[in-house]
Amino acid sequence: MRYFLDTEFNGFGGELISLALVPEYGDQEFYTSLPLPDKIHSWVERNVIPYLRFVPPGVDHQLSRVEAAQYIETYLANDPDPVIVADWPDDLGYFCHLLVMSPANMITINGLRLELINAAGFSASVNSKTPHNALHDARALKDFCMS
Numbered sequence: 364m365r366y367f368l369d370t371e372f373n374g375f376g377g378e379l380i381s382l383a384l385v386p387e388y389g390d391q392e393f394y395t396s397l398p399l400p401d402k403i404h405s406w407v408e409r410n411v412i413p414y415l416r417f418v419p420p421g422v423d424h425q426l427s428r429v430e431a432a433q434y435i436e437t438y439l440a441n442d443p444d445p446v447i448v449a450d451w452p453d454d455l456g457y458f459c460h461l462l463v464m465s466p467a468n469m470i471t472i473n474g475l476r477l478e479l480i481n482a483a484g485f486s487a488s489v490n491s492k493t494p495h496n497a498l499h500d501a502r503a504l505k506d507f508c509m510s
Contacts, residue, residue: 364386364387364388364442364444364445364446365386365387365445365446365447365448365478365508366384366385366386366387366393366439366445366446366447366448367384367385367386367387367448367449367501367502367504367505367508368382368383368384368447368448368449368454368455368458368501368504369382369383369449369454369487369497369498369500369501369504370382370383370453370454370457370458370497371407371411371415371495371496371497372407372453372457373400373403373404373407374404374406374407377400377404377407378397378400379397379428379457379460379461380396380397380399380400380407380411380412380415381394381395381396381397381415381496381497381498382394382395382397382431382457382458382461382497383395383497383498383500383501384435384438384447384501385498385501385502385504385505387505387509391438392422392498392501392502393422393434393435393438394418394422394423394424394497394498395424395425395426395431395434396415396416396423396424396425396426397425397426397427397428397431398425398427398428399412410494410495411495411496414493414494414495414496414499415496417493417496417499418496418498418499422498428461428464429464429465431461432461432462432463432464432470433464433470435461435462435470436470436471436472439472439473439475440471440473442473443473444473444474444475444476445472445473445475445476446475446476446477446478447475447476447477447478448478448480448504448508449477449478449479449480449504450479450480450482450485450487450504451479452479455477455479458477459477480508482504482507482508484507485503485504485507487500487503487504490503490506490507491503
C-alpha cells in the first residue's frame with residue numbers, strides 16, 4: 364500500500380519536529396511530534412509550532428525519537444510492501460533517518476520502497492486544511508495524488 368508522507372522540521376537541515384503517514388486506503392493515519400529543539404527557527408516558530416497539535420486526539424502522539432521509530436515499526440508491521448510517497452526529498456530523508464534507532468540498530472521492517480513524485484501544481488500551503496501541519500499536509504498530498 365502507498366503511504367503519503369509529510370514532515371515538519373526546524374528550518375533547513377534542522378531537527379525533525381513531526382511526521383505523518385496517510386494510507387492510500389483506510390483511516391489508520393500515523394502522526395507523531397517529537398521533542399522540540401531548544402532553539403526554534405523564527406519561521407518555524409511562527410508557521411509550524413502553532414499548528415503542531417492540530418490533529419485528532421486519537422492520532423496525536425508526542426514521542427521520543429526512539430519511541431517514534433518503534434511506532435513506525437508497529438504501524439508498518441503488517442504491510443509486506445509499503446511504499447512511502449513524498450513530494451519533497453527532505454521528507455524521505457527525515458523518514459529514513461528516523462528508522463535508525465542507534466548505530467547499527469534500525470527498526471525491523473519487511474522492506475519498503477520510497478517514491479519521490481513530481482507534484483507540479485501541488486502546494487501544501489494552498490491545498491492543506493492546516494498548512495505546515497504534517498498530518499494535514501500528508502492528507503492534502505494524498506488527495507492530490509488520488510484525484
